[in-house]
Amino acid sequence: xxxxxxxxxxxxxxxxxxxxxxxxxxxxxxxxxxxxxxxxxxxxxxxxxxxxxxxxxxxxxxxxxxxxxxxxxxxxxxxxxxxxxxxxxxxxxxxxxxxxxxxxxxxxxxxxxxxxxxxxxxxxxxxxxxxxxxxxxxxxxxxxxxxxxxxxxxxxxxxxxxxxxxxxxxxxxxxxxxxxxxxxxxxxxxxxxxxxxxxxxxxxxxxxxxxxxxxxxxxxxxxxxxxxxxxxxxxxxxxxxxxxxxxxxxxxxxxxxxxxxxxxxxxxxxxxxxxxxxxxxxxxxxxxxxxxxxxxxxxxxxxxxxxxxxxxxxxxxxxxxxxxxxxxxxxxxxxxxxxxxxxxxxxxxxxxxxxxxxxxxxxxxxxxxxxxxxxxxxxxxxxxxxxxxxxxxxx
Amino acid sequence: xxxxxxxxxxxxxxxxxxxxxxxxxxxxxxxxxxxxxxxxxxxxxxxxxxxxxxxxxxxxxxxxxxxxxxxxxxxxxxxxxxxxxxxxxxxxxxxxxxxxxxxxxxxxxxxxxxxxxxxxxxxxxxxxxxxxxxxxxxxxxxxxxxxxxxxxxxxxxxxxxxxxxxxxxxxx
Numbered sequence: 329x330x331x332x333x334x335x336x337x338x339x340x341x342x343x344x345x346x347x348x349x350x351x352x353x354x355x356x357x358x359x360x361x362x363x364x365x366x367x368x369x370x371x372x373x374x375x376x377x378x379x380x381x382x383x384x385x386x387x388x389x390x391x392x393x394x395x396x397x398x399x400x401x402x403x404x405x406x407x408x409x410x411x412x413x414x415x416x417x418x419x420x421x422x423x424x425x426x427x428x429x430x431x432x433x434x435x436x437x438x439x440x441x442x443x444x445x446x447x448x449x450x451x452x453x454x455x456x457x458x459x460x461x462x463x464x465x466x467x468x469x470x471x472x473x474x475x476x477x478x479x480x481x482x483x484x485x486x487x488x489x490x491x492x493x494x495x496x497x498x499x500x501x502x503x504x505x506x507x508x509x510x511x512x513x514x515x516x517x518x519x520x521x522x523x524x525x526x527x528x529x530x531x532x533x534x535x536x537x538x539x540x541x542x543x544x545x546x547x548x549x550x551x552x553x554x555x556x557x558x559x560x561x562x563x564x565x566x567x568x569x570x571x572x573x574x575x576x577x578x579x580x581x582x583x584x585x586x587x588x589x590x591x592x593x594x595x596x597x598x599x600x601x602x603x604x605x606x607x608x609x610x611x612x613x614x615x616x617x618x619x620x621x622x623x624x625x626x627x628x629x630x631x632x633x634x635x636x637x638x639x640x641x642x643x644x645x646x647x648x649x650x651x652x653x654x655x656x657x658x659x660x661x662x663x664x665x666x667x668x669x670x671x672x673x674x675x676x677x678x679x680x681x682x683x684x685x686x687x688x689x690x691x692x693x694x695x696x697x698x699x700x701x702x703x704x705x706x707x708x709x710x711x712x713x714x715x716x717x718x719x720x721x722x723x
Numbered sequence: 724x725x726x727x728x729x730x731x732x733x734x735x736x737x738x739x740x741x742x743x744x745x746x747x748x749x750x751x752x753x754x755x756x757x758x759x760x761x762x763x764x765x766x767x768x769x770x771x772x773x774x775x776x777x778x779x780x781x782x783x784x785x786x787x788x789x790x791x792x793x794x795x796x797x798x799x800x801x802x803x804x805x806x807x808x809x810x811x812x813x814x815x816x817x818x819x820x821x822x823x824x825x826x827x828x829x830x831x832x833x834x835x836x837x838x839x840x841x842x843x844x845x846x847x848x849x850x851x852x853x854x855x856x857x858x859x860x861x862x863x864x865x866x867x868x869x870x871x872x873x874x875x876x877x878x879x880x881x882x883x884x885x886x887x888x889x890x891x892x893x894x895x
Contacts, residue, residue, distance in 0.1 A: 389868060390867075390868065390871070398879060401879075434761050436761065560790055574815065582818060582820075652758065652759065653758035653760055654760040654762035656761070656763050657822060659792065659820075668792060674758075680797065690846070690847075693845065693846045697842075723869075
Protein backbone atom coordinates (compact mmCIF):
# COMPACT_ATOMS: atom_id res chain seq x y z
CA UNK A 329 0.00 0.00 0.00
CA UNK A 330 2.96 2.29 0.59
CA UNK A 331 3.74 2.01 -3.06
CA UNK A 332 0.31 3.30 -4.03
CA UNK A 333 0.63 6.34 -1.85
CA UNK A 334 4.01 7.10 -3.33
CA UNK A 335 2.60 6.74 -6.77
CA UNK A 336 -0.20 9.13 -5.97
CA UNK A 337 2.19 11.79 -4.85
CA UNK A 338 3.87 11.79 -8.25
CA UNK A 339 0.72 12.06 -10.36
CA UNK A 340 -0.26 15.40 -11.79
CA UNK A 341 -3.64 15.40 -10.17
CA UNK A 342 -3.59 13.32 -7.02
CA UNK A 343 -7.13 14.16 -6.01
CA UNK A 344 -8.60 12.13 -8.80
CA UNK A 345 -6.76 8.92 -7.86
CA UNK A 346 -8.34 8.78 -4.42
CA UNK A 347 -10.45 5.72 -5.28
CA UNK A 348 -7.35 3.56 -5.57
CA UNK A 349 -6.65 3.68 -1.87
CA UNK A 350 -9.44 1.43 -0.66
CA UNK A 351 -8.66 -1.36 -3.13
CA UNK A 352 -6.42 -4.03 -1.63
CA UNK A 353 -3.68 -4.71 -4.14
CA UNK A 354 -0.26 -6.21 -4.40
CA UNK A 355 2.81 -5.37 -6.44
CA UNK A 356 3.06 -7.18 -9.71
CA UNK A 357 5.74 -7.11 -12.36
CA UNK A 358 4.56 -7.21 -15.93
CA UNK A 359 6.75 -7.53 -18.99
CA UNK A 360 5.54 -5.30 -21.77
CA UNK A 361 7.19 -6.75 -24.80
CA UNK A 362 9.62 -7.72 -26.31
CA UNK A 363 6.78 -8.21 -28.78
CA UNK A 364 4.17 -5.68 -27.92
CA UNK A 365 2.39 -3.47 -30.42
CA UNK A 366 2.93 -0.35 -28.32
CA UNK A 367 6.69 -0.68 -28.15
CA UNK A 368 6.90 -0.20 -31.95
CA UNK A 369 9.64 -2.74 -32.34
CA UNK A 370 11.46 -5.23 -30.22
CA UNK A 371 11.77 -3.67 -26.82
CA UNK A 372 10.73 -4.74 -23.36
CA UNK A 373 9.56 -2.53 -20.57
CA UNK A 374 9.41 -4.12 -17.16
CA UNK A 375 6.47 -2.43 -15.52
CA UNK A 376 5.80 -2.78 -11.83
CA UNK A 377 2.14 -2.30 -11.15
CA UNK A 378 0.10 -1.91 -8.03
CA UNK A 379 -3.43 -2.55 -9.17
CA UNK A 380 -3.99 -0.15 -12.02
CA UNK A 381 -1.14 2.18 -11.12
CA UNK A 382 2.34 1.83 -12.52
CA UNK A 383 4.86 2.17 -9.73
CA UNK A 384 8.07 1.58 -11.62
CA UNK A 385 9.30 1.08 -15.15
CA UNK A 386 12.54 -0.24 -16.50
CA UNK A 387 13.15 -0.30 -20.25
CA UNK A 388 15.28 -3.21 -21.43
CA UNK A 389 16.83 -2.62 -24.81
CA UNK A 390 19.34 -4.33 -27.00
CA UNK A 391 17.10 -6.82 -28.80
CA UNK A 392 17.82 -5.04 -32.06
CA UNK A 393 21.48 -4.28 -31.42
CA UNK A 394 23.33 -4.73 -34.68
CA UNK A 395 26.74 -3.33 -33.73
CA UNK A 396 26.44 -0.35 -36.09
CA UNK A 397 29.28 1.49 -34.39
CA UNK A 398 31.59 -1.52 -34.57
CA UNK A 399 30.74 -2.02 -38.23
CA UNK A 400 31.63 1.65 -38.78
CA UNK A 401 35.17 0.87 -37.68
CA UNK A 402 35.48 -2.02 -40.09
CA UNK A 403 34.10 -0.77 -43.40
CA UNK A 404 35.18 2.12 -45.61
CA UNK A 405 33.62 5.54 -45.19
CA UNK A 406 31.20 5.24 -48.09
CA UNK A 407 30.40 1.61 -47.35
CA UNK A 408 29.03 2.61 -43.98
CA UNK A 409 26.30 4.74 -45.56
CA UNK A 410 23.77 1.89 -46.05
CA UNK A 411 24.10 1.04 -42.35
CA UNK A 412 22.94 4.54 -41.42
CA UNK A 413 19.63 3.80 -43.17
CA UNK A 414 19.01 1.02 -40.74
CA UNK A 415 18.98 2.68 -37.40
CA UNK A 416 16.15 5.12 -37.77
CA UNK A 417 14.45 3.33 -40.63
CA UNK A 418 11.53 5.75 -40.67
CA UNK A 419 13.78 8.70 -41.46
CA UNK A 420 16.58 7.14 -43.46
CA UNK A 421 17.14 10.26 -45.57
CA UNK A 422 17.88 12.26 -42.44
CA UNK A 423 20.33 9.62 -41.25
CA UNK A 424 22.15 9.66 -44.58
CA UNK A 425 22.31 13.42 -44.33
CA UNK A 426 23.66 13.41 -40.78
CA UNK A 427 26.42 10.93 -41.54
CA UNK A 428 27.36 12.62 -44.81
CA UNK A 429 27.55 15.99 -43.10
CA UNK A 430 29.92 14.71 -40.41
CA UNK A 431 32.27 13.22 -42.99
CA UNK A 432 32.02 16.28 -45.22
CA UNK A 433 32.84 18.52 -42.28
CA UNK A 434 36.03 16.58 -41.65
CA UNK A 435 36.94 16.48 -45.34
CA UNK A 436 36.03 20.12 -45.84
CA UNK A 437 34.14 19.61 -49.10
CA UNK A 438 31.82 22.13 -50.64
CA UNK A 439 28.42 20.76 -51.65
CA UNK A 440 26.82 21.95 -54.91
CA UNK A 441 23.77 24.12 -54.36
CA UNK A 442 21.40 21.89 -56.31
CA UNK A 443 22.49 18.92 -54.21
CA UNK A 444 21.67 20.82 -51.04
CA UNK A 445 18.24 21.70 -52.43
CA UNK A 446 17.44 18.08 -53.23
CA UNK A 447 18.82 16.97 -49.88
CA UNK A 448 16.60 19.42 -48.05
CA UNK A 449 13.52 18.39 -50.04
CA UNK A 450 14.18 14.70 -49.31
CA UNK A 451 14.93 15.28 -45.64
CA UNK A 452 11.78 17.31 -45.13
CA UNK A 453 9.58 14.88 -47.06
CA UNK A 454 11.01 12.12 -44.92
CA UNK A 455 10.23 14.15 -41.82
CA UNK A 456 6.61 14.34 -42.93
CA UNK A 457 6.56 10.60 -43.53
CA UNK A 458 8.09 9.91 -40.16
CA UNK A 459 5.65 12.17 -38.31
CA UNK A 460 2.76 10.55 -40.18
CA UNK A 461 3.85 7.19 -38.79
CA UNK A 462 4.46 8.64 -35.35
CA UNK A 463 1.06 10.26 -35.20
CA UNK A 464 -0.80 7.47 -36.99
CA UNK A 465 0.55 4.67 -34.83
CA UNK A 466 0.01 6.80 -31.76
CA UNK A 467 -3.67 6.91 -32.63
CA UNK A 468 -3.53 3.16 -33.21
CA UNK A 469 -1.96 2.58 -29.78
CA UNK A 470 -4.80 4.25 -28.01
CA UNK A 471 -7.55 2.77 -30.12
CA UNK A 472 -8.12 5.06 -33.10
CA UNK A 473 -7.65 2.81 -36.10
CA UNK A 474 -8.99 4.87 -39.00
CA UNK A 475 -6.63 7.88 -38.93
CA UNK A 476 -3.71 5.47 -39.20
CA UNK A 477 -4.97 4.27 -42.58
CA UNK A 478 -5.48 7.84 -43.78
CA UNK A 479 -1.92 8.68 -42.87
CA UNK A 480 -0.53 5.65 -44.63
CA UNK A 481 -2.26 6.85 -47.78
CA UNK A 482 -0.13 10.00 -47.90
CA UNK A 483 2.96 8.21 -46.72
CA UNK A 484 2.56 5.75 -49.57
CA UNK A 485 2.79 8.63 -52.04
CA UNK A 486 5.84 9.98 -50.27
CA UNK A 487 7.50 6.58 -50.53
CA UNK A 488 6.58 6.36 -54.20
CA UNK A 489 8.32 9.71 -54.68
CA UNK A 490 11.45 8.34 -53.06
CA UNK A 491 11.22 5.19 -55.12
CA UNK A 492 11.25 7.34 -58.24
CA UNK A 493 14.31 9.27 -57.17
CA UNK A 494 16.46 6.47 -55.79
CA UNK A 495 14.75 3.12 -56.33
CA UNK A 496 14.23 2.27 -52.67
CA UNK A 497 11.21 2.76 -50.48
CA UNK A 498 12.66 2.60 -46.99
CA UNK A 499 16.44 2.35 -46.94
CA UNK A 500 17.54 4.92 -49.47
CA UNK A 501 21.31 5.50 -49.22
CA UNK A 502 20.50 8.36 -51.57
CA UNK A 503 22.20 11.27 -49.85
CA UNK A 504 25.89 10.56 -50.31
CA UNK A 505 29.10 12.05 -49.04
CA UNK A 506 29.50 15.07 -51.32
CA UNK A 507 25.92 15.46 -52.51
CA UNK A 508 23.21 13.09 -53.67
CA UNK A 509 23.51 9.93 -55.75
CA UNK A 510 21.80 11.17 -58.91
CA UNK A 511 19.68 14.03 -60.12
CA UNK A 512 15.92 14.00 -59.75
CA UNK A 513 14.24 12.33 -62.74
CA UNK A 514 12.23 14.57 -65.13
CA UNK A 515 8.91 15.61 -63.65
CA UNK A 516 9.87 14.59 -60.12
CA UNK A 517 9.97 18.12 -58.75
CA UNK A 518 6.55 18.98 -60.15
CA UNK A 519 5.16 15.80 -58.61
CA UNK A 520 6.58 16.89 -55.25
CA UNK A 521 4.73 20.15 -55.71
CA UNK A 522 1.49 18.25 -56.39
CA UNK A 523 2.14 16.20 -53.27
CA UNK A 524 2.49 19.42 -51.27
CA UNK A 525 -0.82 20.74 -52.62
CA UNK A 526 -2.67 17.56 -51.80
CA UNK A 527 -1.01 17.12 -48.43
CA UNK A 528 -1.95 20.61 -47.29
CA UNK A 529 -5.60 19.73 -47.89
CA UNK A 530 -5.38 16.33 -46.23
CA UNK A 531 -3.52 17.67 -43.23
CA UNK A 532 -6.74 19.29 -42.00
CA UNK A 533 -8.33 15.85 -41.99
CA UNK A 534 -5.78 14.59 -39.48
CA UNK A 535 -6.34 17.57 -37.26
CA UNK A 536 -10.11 17.08 -37.35
CA UNK A 537 -10.01 13.31 -37.10
CA UNK A 538 -7.48 12.93 -34.34
CA UNK A 539 -5.70 16.00 -33.07
CA UNK A 540 -8.71 17.85 -31.70
CA UNK A 541 -10.84 14.74 -31.34
CA UNK A 542 -12.36 14.82 -27.87
CA UNK A 543 -11.50 11.20 -27.09
CA UNK A 544 -7.92 11.68 -28.22
CA UNK A 545 -7.56 14.82 -26.11
CA UNK A 546 -9.00 13.02 -23.10
CA UNK A 547 -6.56 10.15 -23.52
CA UNK A 548 -3.44 12.27 -23.99
CA UNK A 549 -3.85 15.56 -22.13
CA UNK A 550 -2.39 15.88 -18.62
CA UNK A 551 -0.53 12.59 -18.74
CA UNK A 552 3.20 11.93 -19.14
CA UNK A 553 4.04 15.49 -18.25
CA UNK A 554 7.68 16.41 -18.82
CA UNK A 555 8.50 19.77 -17.24
CA UNK A 556 11.13 21.97 -18.84
CA UNK A 557 13.81 21.25 -16.23
CA UNK A 558 13.37 17.48 -16.59
CA UNK A 559 13.57 17.70 -20.37
CA UNK A 560 16.91 19.53 -20.15
CA UNK A 561 18.25 17.22 -17.46
CA UNK A 562 17.60 14.16 -19.61
CA UNK A 563 19.02 15.80 -22.72
CA UNK A 564 15.79 15.43 -24.68
CA UNK A 565 15.70 16.90 -28.16
CA UNK A 566 13.25 17.36 -31.00
CA UNK A 567 9.47 17.29 -30.48
CA UNK A 568 9.99 15.87 -26.98
CA UNK A 569 11.83 19.05 -25.99
CA UNK A 570 9.61 21.45 -27.93
CA UNK A 571 6.54 19.76 -26.49
CA UNK A 572 7.76 20.95 -23.10
CA UNK A 573 7.82 24.51 -24.40
CA UNK A 574 11.57 24.79 -24.94
CA UNK A 575 12.16 26.87 -28.04
CA UNK A 576 14.97 24.94 -29.71
CA UNK A 577 15.33 23.66 -33.25
CA UNK A 578 18.72 23.03 -34.83
CA UNK A 579 17.37 24.10 -38.19
CA UNK A 580 16.96 27.61 -36.86
CA UNK A 581 19.39 27.83 -33.96
CA UNK A 582 22.42 26.11 -35.44
CA UNK A 583 21.49 26.08 -39.12
CA UNK A 584 23.26 23.76 -41.49
CA UNK A 585 23.25 23.67 -45.28
CA UNK A 586 20.42 25.81 -46.67
CA UNK A 587 18.48 26.35 -43.47
CA UNK A 588 20.19 29.71 -42.88
CA UNK A 589 18.54 31.09 -46.00
CA UNK A 590 15.28 29.24 -45.49
CA UNK A 591 14.86 30.57 -41.98
CA UNK A 592 15.73 34.12 -43.11
CA UNK A 593 13.07 33.92 -45.81
CA UNK A 594 10.60 33.46 -42.97
CA UNK A 595 8.71 30.63 -44.62
CA UNK A 596 8.63 28.31 -41.62
CA UNK A 597 8.08 28.51 -37.90
CA UNK A 598 9.00 26.35 -34.92
CA UNK A 599 5.81 25.01 -33.30
CA UNK A 600 5.98 24.70 -29.53
CA UNK A 601 3.83 22.97 -26.95
CA UNK A 602 1.72 25.46 -25.07
CA UNK A 603 -0.32 23.29 -22.78
CA UNK A 604 -3.41 24.25 -24.75
CA UNK A 605 -5.48 21.19 -23.81
CA UNK A 606 -3.91 20.33 -20.50
CA UNK A 607 -0.53 20.75 -18.84
CA UNK A 608 2.53 22.03 -20.66
CA UNK A 609 4.69 19.11 -21.76
CA UNK A 610 1.97 16.43 -21.75
CA UNK A 611 1.47 13.79 -24.42
CA UNK A 612 -0.97 15.95 -26.35
CA UNK A 613 1.58 18.75 -26.64
CA UNK A 614 4.16 16.44 -28.13
CA UNK A 615 1.69 15.20 -30.73
CA UNK A 616 0.66 18.77 -31.44
CA UNK A 617 4.27 19.73 -32.18
CA UNK A 618 4.63 16.82 -34.61
CA UNK A 619 1.41 17.57 -36.42
CA UNK A 620 2.24 21.26 -36.79
CA UNK A 621 5.76 20.45 -37.95
CA UNK A 622 4.45 18.53 -40.93
CA UNK A 623 2.94 21.72 -42.28
CA UNK A 624 6.16 23.65 -41.67
CA UNK A 625 8.08 20.98 -43.58
CA UNK A 626 5.74 21.49 -46.51
CA UNK A 627 6.63 25.19 -46.50
CA UNK A 628 10.34 24.36 -46.51
CA UNK A 629 9.87 21.98 -49.44
CA UNK A 630 7.94 24.68 -51.29
CA UNK A 631 10.74 27.19 -50.71
CA UNK A 632 13.26 24.75 -52.16
CA UNK A 633 11.06 24.04 -55.16
CA UNK A 634 10.63 27.75 -55.76
CA UNK A 635 14.32 28.53 -55.80
CA UNK A 636 15.78 25.32 -57.19
CA UNK A 637 19.18 25.81 -58.79
CA UNK A 638 20.64 23.93 -61.71
CA UNK A 639 24.09 22.40 -61.79
CA UNK A 640 25.84 19.29 -60.52
CA UNK A 641 24.35 17.21 -57.71
CA UNK A 642 27.52 15.72 -56.29
CA UNK A 643 30.91 17.20 -55.54
CA UNK A 644 33.98 15.76 -57.17
CA UNK A 645 35.12 13.11 -54.72
CA UNK A 646 37.28 10.02 -55.28
CA UNK A 647 35.79 6.53 -55.25
CA UNK A 648 37.78 5.51 -52.20
CA UNK A 649 37.44 8.30 -49.73
CA UNK A 650 40.33 9.11 -47.45
CA UNK A 651 39.28 11.36 -44.63
CA UNK A 652 41.92 13.68 -43.13
CA UNK A 653 43.20 13.07 -39.62
CA UNK A 654 40.90 14.61 -37.04
CA UNK A 655 37.45 14.38 -35.59
CA UNK A 656 34.13 16.06 -36.21
CA UNK A 657 30.67 16.13 -34.75
CA UNK A 658 27.67 17.01 -36.87
CA UNK A 659 24.21 17.25 -35.37
CA UNK A 660 21.08 17.58 -37.47
CA UNK A 661 17.42 17.90 -36.62
CA UNK A 662 16.03 14.45 -37.20
CA UNK A 663 12.23 13.99 -36.89
CA UNK A 664 12.91 12.62 -33.39
CA UNK A 665 15.51 15.10 -32.26
CA UNK A 666 19.18 15.70 -32.60
CA UNK A 667 20.90 12.99 -34.58
CA UNK A 668 24.62 13.38 -33.97
CA UNK A 669 27.44 11.65 -35.74
CA UNK A 670 30.84 11.85 -34.13
CA UNK A 671 33.52 10.56 -36.47
CA UNK A 672 37.22 10.16 -35.74
CA UNK A 673 39.74 9.52 -38.47
CA UNK A 674 43.49 8.93 -38.56
CA UNK A 675 43.69 9.73 -42.26
CA UNK A 676 42.96 6.20 -43.43
CA UNK A 677 40.22 4.52 -45.45
CA UNK A 678 38.38 3.37 -42.36
CA UNK A 679 37.06 5.31 -39.36
CA UNK A 680 38.66 5.06 -35.92
CA UNK A 681 35.31 5.70 -34.32
CA UNK A 682 31.89 6.19 -35.75
CA UNK A 683 29.64 7.20 -32.91
CA UNK A 684 25.93 7.65 -33.44
CA UNK A 685 23.98 9.74 -30.98
CA UNK A 686 20.45 8.64 -31.66
CA UNK A 687 17.65 10.84 -30.37
CA UNK A 688 15.42 7.85 -29.57
CA UNK A 689 17.98 6.49 -27.14
CA UNK A 690 18.03 9.60 -24.96
CA UNK A 691 14.32 10.25 -25.37
CA UNK A 692 13.52 6.74 -24.17
CA UNK A 693 15.43 7.19 -20.91
CA UNK A 694 12.81 9.64 -19.67
CA UNK A 695 10.27 6.79 -19.38
CA UNK A 696 11.93 5.65 -16.17
CA UNK A 697 10.91 8.97 -14.72
CA UNK A 698 7.46 9.68 -16.16
CA UNK A 699 5.85 6.23 -16.14
CA UNK A 700 5.73 5.73 -12.35
CA UNK A 701 2.48 7.13 -11.09
CA UNK A 702 0.58 6.73 -14.33
CA UNK A 703 -2.33 4.35 -14.82
CA UNK A 704 -1.51 1.19 -16.76
CA UNK A 705 -3.76 2.28 -19.61
CA UNK A 706 -1.90 5.58 -19.76
CA UNK A 707 1.51 3.95 -19.97
CA UNK A 708 0.66 2.94 -23.53
CA UNK A 709 -0.19 6.52 -24.38
CA UNK A 710 2.99 7.79 -22.75
CA UNK A 711 5.27 5.29 -24.50
CA UNK A 712 3.61 6.11 -27.82
CA UNK A 713 4.14 9.82 -27.33
CA UNK A 714 7.92 9.42 -27.06
CA UNK A 715 7.93 8.21 -30.68
CA UNK A 716 10.96 5.98 -30.46
CA UNK A 717 12.34 3.82 -33.22
CA UNK A 718 13.91 0.76 -31.66
CA UNK A 719 16.37 0.41 -34.51
CA UNK A 720 17.88 3.63 -33.33
CA UNK A 721 17.89 3.04 -29.59
CA UNK A 722 19.74 -0.22 -30.14
CA UNK A 723 21.69 0.63 -33.29
CA UNK B 724 30.07 32.23 -28.46
CA UNK B 725 32.95 30.72 -30.44
CA UNK B 726 35.43 28.23 -29.06
CA UNK B 727 37.92 30.95 -28.09
CA UNK B 728 35.27 32.77 -26.06
CA UNK B 729 34.22 29.56 -24.28
CA UNK B 730 37.84 28.75 -23.48
CA UNK B 731 38.48 32.23 -22.06
CA UNK B 732 35.39 31.97 -19.92
CA UNK B 733 36.41 28.50 -18.67
CA UNK B 734 39.75 29.94 -17.61
CA UNK B 735 38.17 32.99 -15.97
CA UNK B 736 35.79 30.90 -13.83
CA UNK B 737 38.57 28.40 -13.13
CA UNK B 738 36.66 25.38 -14.40
CA UNK B 739 37.76 22.34 -12.34
CA UNK B 740 40.09 19.92 -14.04
CA UNK B 741 40.68 21.93 -17.22
CA UNK B 742 43.99 20.71 -18.66
CA UNK B 743 44.24 22.37 -22.04
CA UNK B 744 42.72 22.55 -25.49
CA UNK B 745 43.27 21.26 -28.99
CA UNK B 746 42.57 23.25 -32.14
CA UNK B 747 42.44 22.00 -35.71
CA UNK B 748 45.63 22.86 -37.58
CA UNK B 749 47.06 22.38 -41.08
CA UNK B 750 49.88 19.85 -41.61
CA UNK B 751 53.35 21.08 -40.77
CA UNK B 752 55.19 21.56 -44.13
CA UNK B 753 58.58 20.83 -42.54
CA UNK B 754 57.51 17.54 -40.98
CA UNK B 755 56.42 15.06 -43.66
CA UNK B 756 54.93 12.64 -41.15
CA UNK B 757 52.67 15.29 -39.63
CA UNK B 758 49.12 14.94 -40.92
CA UNK B 759 47.67 18.02 -39.25
CA UNK B 760 44.25 17.81 -37.72
CA UNK B 761 40.84 18.70 -39.13
CA UNK B 762 37.41 19.06 -37.61
CA UNK B 763 36.32 20.47 -34.28
CA UNK B 764 38.28 22.05 -31.42
CA UNK B 765 37.93 20.53 -27.95
CA UNK B 766 39.16 20.88 -24.39
CA UNK B 767 41.04 18.29 -22.32
CA UNK B 768 39.73 17.68 -18.83
CA UNK B 769 40.92 15.46 -15.99
CA UNK B 770 38.64 12.42 -15.81
CA UNK B 771 38.39 12.63 -12.02
CA UNK B 772 37.03 16.18 -12.26
CA UNK B 773 34.60 15.64 -15.15
CA UNK B 774 31.37 15.81 -13.09
CA UNK B 775 32.53 19.01 -11.41
CA UNK B 776 33.55 20.43 -14.78
CA UNK B 777 30.16 19.62 -16.30
CA UNK B 778 28.42 21.17 -13.33
CA UNK B 779 30.47 24.35 -13.70
CA UNK B 780 29.66 24.51 -17.44
CA UNK B 781 25.98 24.02 -16.73
CA UNK B 782 25.65 26.53 -13.90
CA UNK B 783 27.79 29.39 -15.20
CA UNK B 784 25.43 31.89 -16.79
CA UNK B 785 27.85 32.87 -19.53
CA UNK B 786 28.58 29.30 -20.55
CA UNK B 787 25.13 27.91 -19.87
CA UNK B 788 25.93 24.47 -21.34
CA UNK B 789 22.77 22.93 -19.92
CA UNK B 790 22.24 20.02 -22.29
CA UNK B 791 24.43 16.93 -22.35
CA UNK B 792 24.05 15.80 -25.93
CA UNK B 793 26.32 12.81 -25.92
CA UNK B 794 28.80 10.92 -23.81
CA UNK B 795 30.85 8.19 -25.43
CA UNK B 796 34.37 6.89 -25.62
CA UNK B 797 36.99 6.28 -28.27
CA UNK B 798 39.76 3.71 -28.35
CA UNK B 799 42.23 5.55 -30.59
CA UNK B 800 44.46 2.55 -31.32
CA UNK B 801 45.73 -0.78 -30.01
CA UNK B 802 49.02 0.78 -28.99
CA UNK B 803 47.58 3.81 -27.27
CA UNK B 804 47.67 3.43 -23.47
CA UNK B 805 44.59 5.67 -23.12
CA UNK B 806 40.91 5.69 -23.92
CA UNK B 807 39.20 9.01 -24.61
CA UNK B 808 35.91 9.74 -22.94
CA UNK B 809 34.19 12.35 -25.07
CA UNK B 810 31.31 14.51 -23.91
CA UNK B 811 29.36 16.87 -26.16
CA UNK B 812 27.62 19.77 -24.49
CA UNK B 813 25.14 22.21 -25.94
CA UNK B 814 23.88 25.58 -24.82
CA UNK B 815 20.35 26.37 -25.87
CA UNK B 816 20.42 29.94 -24.60
CA UNK B 817 23.73 30.93 -26.17
CA UNK B 818 23.70 28.56 -29.16
CA UNK B 819 27.13 27.04 -28.84
CA UNK B 820 28.62 23.60 -28.40
CA UNK B 821 31.60 22.32 -26.48
CA UNK B 822 33.43 19.06 -26.86
CA UNK B 823 35.09 17.80 -23.69
CA UNK B 824 37.66 15.05 -23.77
CA UNK B 825 39.21 13.02 -20.97
CA UNK B 826 42.19 10.71 -21.39
CA UNK B 827 41.61 7.62 -19.29
CA UNK B 828 44.37 5.00 -18.92
CA UNK B 829 43.25 1.58 -20.20
CA UNK B 830 45.04 -0.07 -17.30
CA UNK B 831 42.83 1.69 -14.75
CA UNK B 832 39.71 2.68 -16.65
CA UNK B 833 37.69 4.12 -13.85
CA UNK B 834 36.22 7.57 -13.33
CA UNK B 835 33.36 9.17 -11.40
CA UNK B 836 29.87 9.09 -12.88
CA UNK B 837 28.31 12.29 -14.21
CA UNK B 838 24.76 11.01 -13.80
CA UNK B 839 24.20 13.20 -10.77
CA UNK B 840 24.89 16.32 -12.86
CA UNK B 841 23.04 15.32 -16.01
CA UNK B 842 20.45 12.59 -15.59
CA UNK B 843 20.75 11.92 -19.32
CA UNK B 844 24.34 10.76 -18.84
CA UNK B 845 23.13 7.66 -17.03
CA UNK B 846 22.30 5.60 -20.10
CA UNK B 847 25.24 6.90 -22.10
CA UNK B 848 27.55 5.79 -19.30
CA UNK B 849 25.96 2.36 -19.17
CA UNK B 850 26.62 1.95 -22.88
CA UNK B 851 30.14 3.30 -22.51
CA UNK B 852 30.86 0.94 -19.64
CA UNK B 853 29.82 -2.24 -21.44
CA UNK B 854 31.44 -1.28 -24.76
CA UNK B 855 34.78 0.00 -23.43
CA UNK B 856 35.12 -1.53 -19.98
CA UNK B 857 35.07 1.77 -18.15
CA UNK B 858 33.86 1.76 -14.55
CA UNK B 859 31.83 4.80 -13.62
CA UNK B 860 32.06 5.10 -9.86
CA UNK B 861 28.84 6.03 -8.13
CA UNK B 862 26.65 5.11 -11.11
CA UNK B 863 23.11 4.55 -9.83
CA UNK B 864 22.30 1.67 -12.21
CA UNK B 865 25.44 -0.03 -13.54
CA UNK B 866 23.79 -2.78 -15.58
CA UNK B 867 24.47 -3.55 -19.23
CA UNK B 868 22.15 -1.74 -21.59
CA UNK B 869 22.54 -3.04 -25.15
CA UNK B 870 24.50 -6.20 -24.51
CA UNK B 871 23.35 -9.23 -22.51
CA UNK B 872 24.52 -9.23 -18.88
CA UNK B 873 26.83 -12.21 -19.48
CA UNK B 874 28.66 -10.79 -22.50
CA UNK B 875 32.41 -11.24 -22.24
CA UNK B 876 34.80 -8.53 -23.39
CA UNK B 877 34.41 -4.95 -24.47
CA UNK B 878 33.41 -4.88 -28.15
CA UNK B 879 34.47 -1.35 -29.07
CA UNK B 880 38.00 -1.75 -27.77
CA UNK B 881 40.48 -2.17 -30.58
CA UNK B 882 41.94 -5.33 -29.02
CA UNK B 883 38.55 -7.05 -28.81
CA UNK B 884 38.51 -10.64 -30.04
CA UNK B 885 35.26 -11.79 -31.60
CA UNK B 886 33.81 -14.78 -29.74
CA UNK B 887 33.53 -18.17 -31.42
CA UNK B 888 30.20 -18.97 -29.92
CA UNK B 889 27.60 -17.58 -27.58
CA UNK B 890 25.33 -20.01 -25.67
CA UNK B 891 25.80 -22.63 -28.34
CA UNK B 892 25.20 -20.21 -31.20
CA UNK B 893 28.14 -20.23 -33.57
CA UNK B 894 29.42 -16.73 -34.34
CA UNK B 895 31.66 -17.72 -37.20
